[in-house]
Amino acid sequence: MDSFEVNKIAGAVLAAILVIAGTKTLLDINFHKHKPEKAGWALPVEAIAAKPAEPEAPFDVAAITTLLPKANADAGKAVFKKCLACHTADKGGRNLVGPNLWGVVGRKIAEAPGFNFSDAMKKHPGTWSWDELTKYLHSPVGAIPGNKMQFPGVKDNTDLADLLVYLRTLSDSPIALPK
Numbered sequence: 001m002d003s004f005e006v007n008k009i010a011g012a013v014l015a016a017i018l019v020i021a022g023t024k025t026l027l028d029i030n031f032h033k034h035k036p037e038k039a040g041w042a043l044p045v046e047a048i049a050a051k052p053a054e055p056e057a058p059f060d061v062a063a064i065t066t067l068l069p070k071a072n073a074d075a076g077k078a079v080f081k082k083c084l085a086c087h088t089a090d091k092g093g094r095n096l097v098g099p100n101l102w103g104v105v106g107r108k109i110a111e112a113p114g115f116n117f118s119d120a121m122k123k124h125p126g127t128w129s130w131d132e133l134t135k136y137l138h139s140p141v142g143a144i145p146g147n148k149m150q151f152p153g154v155k156d157n158t159d160l161a162d163l164l165v166y167l168r169t170l171s172d173s174p175i176a177l178p179k
């Protein structure tokens with residue numbers, strides 16, 4: 001092996017190290033960019049552990065409706081922040097991208113006054129019962145294919161139950177909670 005070849009090999013090894021180190025640095029930078037925005041030390045370990053990238057478990061409506069009697073409307077109001085981009089919640093509030101949601105629980109589907117619902121929504125029979133609302137808010141597209149609410153759904157059962165009891169408060173005479 002002459003010294004030229006040794007140099008070539010050394011060069012190749014160095015290049016490999018550079019690529020590895022470089023990739024690692026890029027990964028580090030990327031990783032840091034995606035850190036949660038909220039700073040703080042008491043990171044809820046379970047919350048992180050509860051978000052694996054595994055396929056969704058089959059959805060069980062009863063698993064949510066049984067939570068309703070003990071659900072927390074105040075916490076639900078916080079969950080509702082996700083909806084405020086498109087919905088108002090006050091009595092007589094404006095329709096935005098989506099309809100005003102005052103009185104929606106128990107009302108006929110697609111009946112919010114003055115809102116132009118999609119055909120998919122208008123054709124969907126029934127009222128916003130606890131079951132219908134649970135299915136729809138868990139997966140809007142799954143529950144009513146073709147409806148135009150651009151929202152992925154609330155996948156956490158507790159959040160969804162809290163949200164539902166909050167929606168129930170948007171009424172002069174809230175309907176009964178499921179037994």
Ligand code: HEC
Pocket residue numbers: 079080082083084085086087097098099101104108109110111112116117118119120121137146147148149150151154163
């Ligand atoms: C990006 C906008 C957007 C977001 C975010 C959004 N919605 Fe909607 N929502 C809509 C639209 C648009 C419709 C009407 C769908 C149609 O006509 O197909 C709708 C319809 C509804 C309806 C049916 C109303 C009725 O009178 O029949 C309910 C209930 C509802 N949304 C609840 C929610 C809740 C609760 C959230 C938050 C968890 C939410 N939406 C988030 C746009 C949105």
